[in-house]
Amino acid sequence: MAPTEDRSEIAFFDVETTVPTRPGQRFTILEFGSILVCPKKLVELEFYSTLVRPSHLSLISSLSVRCNGITRDAVVSAPSFLEIADRVYDILHGRIWAGHNILRFDCARIREAFADIGRPAPEPKGTIDSLALLTQKFGRRAGDMKMATLATYFGLGQQTHRSLDDVRMNLEVLKYCATVLFLESSLPDIFTENSWVSPNAVTRSRTNGRSASEVVSINSSSPNLKSENGVASSSTNQIREENHPITSLINHPGEKEVIGMVEYSPSSTSHPDSFDMSSLNNEITTESDVSMEEKSISESSDLSSSTAVYEGCSSPNVFLEPDEISIPSISASFVPLYRGSQKMKILHKDISLQLCCNNLKVRFGISGKYVDNDGRPRLSFVVDAPASLSKVLESCDGVAKRLSLDSGSSSEWRPVVTRKPGFINYPTVRLHIPTVKCGEIAIYATKIYQKESSESVPRLVLFSKCDASEVQNLFPKGTFVDACFSLDPYDFHQGAGIRLVAEKLIIHS
Secondary structure (H helix, E strand, O other): OOOOOOOOOEEEEEEEEOOOOOOOOOOOEEEEEEEEEOOOOOOEEEEEEEEOOOOOHHHOOHHHHHHHOOOHHHHOOOOOHHHHHHHHHHHHOOOEEEEOOOOOOHHHHHHHHHHHOOOOOOOOOEEEEHHHHHHHHOOOOOOOOOHHHHHHHOOOOOOOOOHHHHHHHHHHHHHHHHHHHHHHHHOHHHHHHHOOOOOOOOOEOOOOOOEOOOOOOOEOOEOOOOEOOOOOOOOOOOOOHHHOOOHHHOEOOOOOOOOOOOOOOOOOOOOOOOOOOOOOOOOOOHHHHOOHHHHHHHHHHOOOOOOOOOOOOOOOOEOEOHHHOOHHHEEEEEEEEEOOEEEEEEEEOOEEOEEEEEEEEEEEEEEOOOEOOOOOEOEEEEEEOOHHHHHHHHHHHHHHHHHHHHOOOOOEEEOOOEOOOOOOOOOEEEEEEOEEEEOOEEEEOOEEEEEOOOOOOOEEOOOOOOOHHHHHOOOOOOOEEEEEEEEEEEEEOOEEEEEEEEEEEEEEO
């Protein structure tokens, strides 16, 4: 269909690119996909998608194929960017642009592509970057802010990492988030104070005794926390024009491209509308605005980071006990971290492996001898590893090390299980307690509980701030803990291995 003269449609778009493999190499567009959306009814009016042949097929490396599945054979007969430039310009110029992290990635790739063919790039009438927007307005209630996680949270299926599929998923995620925020703003006293998660709270609260981002309930008959399930429900409602879920989120050219957050206080006499976008005046935090390529570096160097935004495989938060693991089903694979970068994942039956192990004895208490880039102690402690856990982790070590070597890494591999000479039958592992920075405040990303012998339900330990000494007192030598942890492969500064990141800890008094 021909676009209307006022070009009021919103252009959701996404590009898939090559992955640079050497210094000085740039990203090259391999696929462009877009949909034009009616801003009043939020329906798709038109779509366009095409593969793009790069100037040299050699730019498509095996790493690039792993990220988006686009091979040299797939694009050999595709048009060049020069051949599609007119269509891309017509779709984008003078319209509102929308997409996930487009301000830091997709917009730059479009401008580079037009510069390469010596033509002026299209210019937007406004922009909607859903990564920045939803990080601030929807919060991390759904976990990290990758598109795959948000889609899983709302039951929208798996992300394919292909342009047209991704922009359609992006629109659906925005619809769901907007509906939830609208419902919460309608009854702020009920939804904000009494619901299981607050739309704006991001730190542990002493007023309600629970972490604001906590969605797991403790079953008194089964305290080993093998799984956690967050169930989201949504309903449709007619939305007021002034609080339109899409058009009220627009940044306009010439204005500061920032997103603000309205803080809600139960003691306030007036209740700000968490869906009101009129106060977009605070600069977005570096946490959500940092490019994903930069993020992969900072995560590898900083044990305190636990807020990685992966645009790769997603899986339910299911923690398996070592005896439930089939050793032959353990594998390692590279998945896209975000545009042009990758991260290794440890899989069990093609799902991210996360482990749960009870009654781990603390061998060495909390160590904070190393600090992160902000001067906060990097906290970790050492526990004895039962034979069943050691067997699983050493198998993970094996597959991950092989993949690391096959990928060309020259880093020294550091075993996840430590066996001291003369103590071969007493293996140990180190569990890390990461922190996450929310604005100027740092909090522990690990949920820590205490369980008294007389209590059936563990109590959540509340921290108003990161205090290493306060945590050190909880883990003296000889203490027993139940631990749920994820496996985080790293490769940084010529050192590689698997880091065990504690998601939940239950301390037995």
